[in-house]
Amino acid sequence: MTLLLPLFIVLPLFAACLAGAFFWLKKPGAELLTNLVAAALFAAAVGLYFFRPFNTLMIYDLSGWLPPGGSHLILDGLSHLHILVANFVAWLVALYSVAYMRKYTNRTGYYALLLLLVTGINGVILTGDFFTLFIFLEIAALSAYALVAFGNRRAEIEAAFKYLILGETASLFILIGIGLVYATTGTYDMAKVSQSFPADASAVKAAILVLFLAGFGMKAALVPFHAWLPDTHASAPSPISALLSGVIIKTLGVYALIRILYNVFGMTGQLSLVLMVLSGVTIILGGLLSIGQNDIKRLMAYSSISQIGIIVAGLSLGSPLGIMGGIFHSFNHALIKPMMFFNAGAIYRATGTRDIRKMGGLFFRLPVVSASSIVGSLAISGLPPFNGFWSKMFVIVAAAQTGNLFLAMVIAIGSILTLASYLIFLTGAIFGRPNGEVNERTPWLIALPIVILAGCCFAVGLFVPFISQYLLNPAVVSVFNGTGYGKLMGGN
Amino acid sequence: MISYLGCFGLFMIGLYGVMVKRHIYKIVISVLIMEFAVDSFLVLIGNRKWGTALIVLSATLIAAAIIIRVQESFGTLDADELKELKG
Amino acid sequence: MLEGIIFVAVICAAAAVEAKDLKLSTYALGGVGACLALAFLTFESYFFAAFQLAVVSAIVYVLLLVQKRQKIVRDDQPRSSVWNYLAALAFAGFAGTAFFPALAALPDPLQVKYTETLRTFDVVGMLIVVCVAAVAISSLFKARKHKDKR
Numbered sequence: 211m212t213l214l215l216p217l218f219i220v221l222p223l224f225a226a227c228l229a230g231a232f233f234w235l236k237k238p239g240a241e242l243l244t245n246l247v248a249a250a251l252f253a254a255a256v257g258l259y260f261f262r263p264f265n266t267l268m269i270y271d272l273s274g275w276l277p278p279g280g281s282h283l284i285l286d287g288l289s290h291l292h293i294l295v296a297n298f299v300a301w302l303v304a305l306y307s308v309a310y311m312r313k314y315t316n317r318t319g320y321y322a323l324l325l326l327l328v329t330g331i332n333g334v335i336l337t338g339d340f341f342t343l344f345i346f347l348e349i350a351a352l353s354a355y356a357l358v359a360f361g362n363r364r365a366e367i368e369a370a371f372k373y374l375i376l377g378e379t380a381s382l383f384i385l386i387g388i389g390l391v392y393a394t395t396g397t398y399d400m401a402k403v404s405q406s407f408p409a410d411a412s413a414v415k416a417a418i419l420v421l422f423l424a425g426f427g428m429k430a431a432l433v434p435f436h437a438w439l440p441d442t443h444a445s446a447p448s449p450i451s452a453l454l455s456g457v458i459i460k461t462l463g464v465y466a467l468i469r470i471l472y473n474v475f476g477m478t479g480q481l482s483l484v485l486m487v488l489s490g491v492t493i494i495l496g497g498l499l500s501i502g503q504n505d506i507k508r509l510m511a512y513s514s515i516s517q518i519g520i521i522v523a524g525l526s527l528g529s530p531l532g533i534m535g536g537i538f539h540s541f542n543h544a545l546i547k548p549m550m551f552f553n554a555g556a557i558y559r560a561t562g563t564r565d566i567r568k569m570g571g572l573f574f575r576l577p578v579v580s581a582s583s584i585v586g587s588l589a590i591s592g593l594p595p596f597n598g599f600w601s602k603m604f605v606i607v608a609a610a611q612t613g614n615l616f617l618a619m620v621i622a623i624g625s626i627l628t629l630a631s632y633l634i635f636l637t638g639a640i641f642g643r644p645n646g647e648v649n650e651r652t653p654w655l656i657a658l659p660i661v662i663l664a665g666c667c668f669a670v671g672l673f674v675p676f677i678s679q680y681l682l683n684p685a686v687v688s689v690f691n692g693t694g695y696g697k698l699m700g701g702n
Numbered sequence: 703m704i705s706y707l708g709c710f711g712l713f714m715i716g717l718y719g720v721m722v723k724r725h726i727y728k729i730v731i732s733v734l735i736m737e738f739a740v741d742s743f744l745v746l747i748g749n750r751k752w753g754t755a756l757i758v759l760s761a762t763l764i765a766a767a768i769i770i771r772v773q774e775s776f777g778t779l780d781a782d783e784l785k786e787l788k789g
Numbered sequence: 790m791l792e793g794i795i796f797v798a799v800i801c802a803a804a805a806v807e808a809k810d811l812k813l814s815t816y817a818l819g820g821v822g823a824c825l826a827l828a829f830l831t832f833e834s835y836f837f838a839a840f841q842l843a844v845v846s847a848i849v850y851v852l853l854l855v856q857k858r859q860k861i862v863r864d865d866q867p868r869s870s871v872w873n874y875l876a877a878l879a880f881a882g883f884a885g886t887a888f889f890p891a892l893a894a895l896p897d898p899l900q901v902k903y904t905e906t907l908r909t910f911d912v913v914g915m916l917i918v919v920c921v922a923a924v925a926i927s928s929l930f931k932a933r934k935h936k937d938k939r
Contacts, residue, residue, distance in 0.1 A: 223917065230924060281911075319928040326921050333914075345914035348757050349921055355764055356925030364775045368784045371768050375720060378733050378761055385740050385754070386713075393747035393895050417891035441787045706892045708795030712802050712821070714881050719806040721877040724866040727811055727856075731818050734848065735802045738821045742798065742828055746791075748901040750832045753825075755844040756915040760922035762848045766855045767929040773859050780866050 214254050214261075215270040215283040218293060218332040219346075222247055226325035233318040240321035241308055247325065248301035251332075255294045262290065264684065269338075282399070284338040287684025291537065292335045292465050294681070295544045299456045300328045302659040303449045306552055309655035310449055310559070320360060327353040327453070331461050340388045340398040347384065347429075347462060351377050354458060358446040369438075369445035376428060376438045383425035390418045404474045419481065422470055430463020432522065433492040436515050440499075443511035444564075448555025451507060452548035455514045460540050464518065468525055472689050477528055485526030490620045492519030497627025505564045506554045506639065509631055510547065513590065516624050517543045523621060524605040525689075529612050534678065534686045535604030541681070542589070542597040542670065549663035550586045553579050556656050557639065560648045566635060571644030578657045580640045582664040587636055589667045591629035597670035705746055712739035726772055726779045730765040734758065791831050791898060798824035809864055811856060819849040 225247040229240040262268050268285035285293070304324065311317050330350025337343050355377065359370030388398070394414050395403050407415070428435035439459070443451045471477055471485075496516030503509035517539065524536025554564065556579045561569050573580045589596035592603070602625055609618035670677055716739060719732025737758045744753060773779055801820035808814040822845030829838035855861070 226920075226924075230920070233924075233927070316928055319924055322924045323921070323928060326917070326924065329917070341911055342914065345757075345911055345918065348760075348918050349914065352760055352764060352918060352921045352925060355768075356921075356928050359768065359771070359929055362771065362775075362929065365786045367768065367771045367775050368786045371726070371772060371784065374761075374765060374768060375729060375733060379717075379720065379736070382713075382736050382740050386743060389740065389744050389747055389749070390891065390895075392744075392749065393901075396748070411894060413890035414894050417888050420887050445787065703893065703895075703897070704792045705795045705898055706895055708792065708799055710884075710888060710892065711799050712795070714884065715799065715802045715806055717880065718877045721880070722869055722873045723806065723864075724869050725811075725864040727861055728806065728814065728864055731805055731814055731852075734818055735805060735821055738798070738818075738825055739802075742795065742825045745825070745828050745832070746898040746901075747895065748898075750829065750834045751837055752912060752915070753829070753837065753841060754915070755841050757918050759844050759848055760918045762851055763922040764925050764929075766851050767926045769855055769861075770859055771929055773861075779861065782866075782869070 212268055212270045214258055215268065215285055215336060216272070217254060218251060218297075218336060219283075219329055221251060222325045222329040222332065226322050226329065229318055229322035229325060233322060238318070240318040244304045244321040244325055245301075245308065248297065248304040248328065251297040251328070252294075252301045255290075255297045258285065258290065259294075259680070281342055282338040282401075283336040285336065286688040287686070288465070288469070288537070288688040289335050291541065291681055291685045292461055293332060295541055296331050296335060296457045296461055297328070299453060299544055299548050300324075300331070302548065302552075302662060303453050306452070306555070306656060306659045307449045309653045310555055311447065313559075314360065314447070320357070323353045323357050323360075324450075324453075327357065327458075331457060334461050334466060338400050340391060340400060340403070342398075343466065344381070344385055344388055347466070348381060350458065350462060351381060351429075354450075354454065357450045358442045358454075360447055360450070361445070365441075365445045369441040373438045373442045376435075380425045380428035380435070383421045383428070387418045387421035387425060390414055390421070400469075400474050404476075407475070415475065419471075419475065422467065423484070426463050426467040426470070427488070428463075430459050430467065430518055430522070431515055432463075432488050432518065433495050433515070434488075436492070436496070439515055440508050440511040443514065443551075444505055444507040448507075448551050448558065451511075451554070452551035455511070455551060456544040456548035459514070459518060460521070460544060464521055464525070464540060468689060472692055476692050482526050482528050485522055486614065486617055489519045489521075489523035489526055490617055492516065493523065493620055493624035494519075494627070497624045497631070500631040501627060501634065503631070504566050506557065506566060506635060507551065507564055509566075509635055510550050510554060513628055513631060514543075514547055516628055517547070517590065520602065520605055520621055520624065523617055524601075524608065527605075527608050527612050527614065527617075529608050530686055530690055531604055531611065532608035533689050534682050535601055535606075535608050537685050537689070538604060538678070538682055539598075539601035541677075542601045542667075545663055545666045545670065546586050546590045546598060549582055549660055549667070550590070552656070552660045552663070553583045553586065556652050556660070559656070560650050560652065561646050562649065563646065566638040569639045569646045570642040571640075572648070573640050575644070575648045576652060578652050578660060582660045583640055584636060585664045585667055587629075587632035589671070591632055592625045593629075595668075595671045597667050597674075600671065600674050706743070709739050709743040709746065712736075712742070715739075724781050726769055726781050729781060730762075730769060733765070734762060737761065791828065794824050794827045794831065811861055811864055812853070814864070815849055815852045815856065818852070819845055822848065 270283040272281040330346045333346030355374045431439040500512030521540045589598040592598045606618045716732045716736030801817045805814045805817035826838045826841040
């Protein structure tokens with residue numbers, strides 16, 4: 211069953227080539243193809259849970275069919291959870307795009323780019339090798355630049371330009387870091403690096419960590435490096451905003467950072483402190499900035515920054531509960547935020563505006579969207595019984611347990627700020643006096659992914675023990691295994 | 703050692719260009735200088751096949767397309783004049 | 790030899806960033822890329838030197854094409870604010886203190902003997918990146934018209 215691993219990269223790539231062929235032949239069909247491929251990948255990600263024995267690694271050796279060199283694809287608890295979430299969200303995005311993208315021309319190109327983006331994301335998650343990581347990072351990033359610019363109006367172009375410059379700078383920081391790793395150990399293989407990084411090269415190690423922190427921090431939009439996020443999330447087409455916020459900042463940023471910090475170099479007290487400070491600033495600043503926004507997508511984008519802060523805060527604590535809380539919050543955010551961006555897209559379609567001041571009283575006019583907006587707002591602010599409550603509670607409890615009461619307080623304040631900003635959205639847009647026009651009812655193809663995600667928010671909140679046993683614990687085990695990751699690979 | 707310092711200097715010149723220059727074309731050129739600096743660093747430390755030239759080329763192509771679109775939609779190439787998104 | 794090549798690259802880069810004439814700036818960028826090709830040559834990777842040179846010429850060609858199409862001639866923007874210069878300076882200082890110890894610990898480039906090079910898999914990956922760029926450009930130009938304006 212290890213053969214399923216390269217499938218996650220080869221299938222979307224092959225489909226992207228097919229979509230490219232459709233593009234040249236000017237034939238439709240890319241829509242259906244993308245949906246089928248995304249659904250198949252999600253099914254494969256679920257299916258792999260039945261084939262991978264609990265808490266074991268699945269390794270696919272690429273050197274067999276592409277000599278020379280020993281690149282691996284690795285599936286452990288952490289990458290499995292991420293591949294599941296990424297392909298689930300990608301599938302819903304493909305579903306949502308069918309109706310939403312009708313208003314755009316050149317849809318075949320859109321689907322080709324979307325498939326390439328999925329290729330890059332899956333590659334980043336599965337690879338066990340630094341250079342391959344960089345290449346898939348670039349595949350994902352370059353297609354993301356083009357997708358952000360897809361509407362081709364002024365706002366989109368400006369956002370894409372900013373994203374391009376900052377994203378390329380981040381990629382280059384990462385590449386220098388990778389170069390330094392190679393110069394010290396002579397290999398790109400993560401497992402080998404974790405085993406053979408010389409103990410006396412502390413100056414080089416510090417430089418590598420600074421570079422990775424800056425590079426992946428920029429991809430994850432931690433606070434000093436967050437400038438690109440609100441612009442891109444607000445300007446991109448709504449399905450792409452959902453994918454950016456739900457998947458890309460987490461896989462390209464947080465997942466890669468955690469994999470490298472925990473499994474390759476090993477977490478240290480200093481590093482943990484740096485991450486804690488960064489995440490604390492991120493939580494507060496993201497929350498404060500989200501309150502003043504009138505554009506609903508911008509409000510959600512700033513709230514994404516705040517949530518990324520909570521995820522990193524959980525992961526920086528270094529205790530099992532903290533790591534579990536961080537990963538769980540990343541999982542929940544990947545369910546809630548795409549739903550909120552889908553809602554924003556549906557509201558934009560129906561009212562023609564994203565400005566809260568120009569809308570109001572949508573509750574009876576757009577019932578599905580309004581109901582799921584309420585669910586999403588409560589879930590992301592951490593109110594019971596939704597999923598967000600549990601993950602935030604885990605992180606806060608873990609922070610208190612490890613003696614970081616200040617961080618626990620910061621997270622609680624951040625939650626209040628998030629709640630405040632979403633209440634502004636709810637009272638302004640969903641409730642209140644009817645304001646503005648509603649031109650269409652929500653089509654069922656747009657409502658379906660929203661309803662699925664809202665159902666997931668409920669279900670995850672209700673079945674926390676199940677989720678934590680089968681999805682989160684294996685991920686925590688692989689993170690907590692630290693540099694033992696390399697030993698598990700059999701030292702190869 | 704001196705060649706590493708040279709690479710570092712090359713990267714810093716690129717970063718200076720990105721941070722200080724206002725002309726979008728110049729900013730793109732500065733990013734490309736940074737890419738070349740990193741690529742030559744990789745050559746120095748032993749990655750002496752392929753390099754990342756193809757990735758630099760792809761980034762150039764996309765940047766070129768964005769330059770054209772910026773000029774068409776904003777009518778200027780001054781990065782400080784891109785003020786559509788604020789707040 | 791190697792130091793000389795890098796030194797020329799630094800001069801070219803400075804010219805590329807500071808030149809007012811953007812054609813000169815583009816050619817200077819080509820010079821930086823050509824120096825990189827020379828560095829490949831120093832290590833006797835003749836094919837990759839030629840490859841690098843070909844790619845750099847392609848990059849310069851694309852940039853000149855954009856210049857010609859859009860009639861971009863000179864960089865006459867006024868200077869940016871002092872704060873940008875200060876930020877660049879602060880960043881350079883920070884990077885210097887972080888990286889000089891690391892650079893000193895690296896092996897001499899002429900003595901590096903790592904044999905592992907890029908795998909076929911990565912080369913395939915880089916070709917995919919070029920495909921991404923191709924699709925991206927087509928989307929940047931062809932998706933411009935909306936069926937409705939909003």
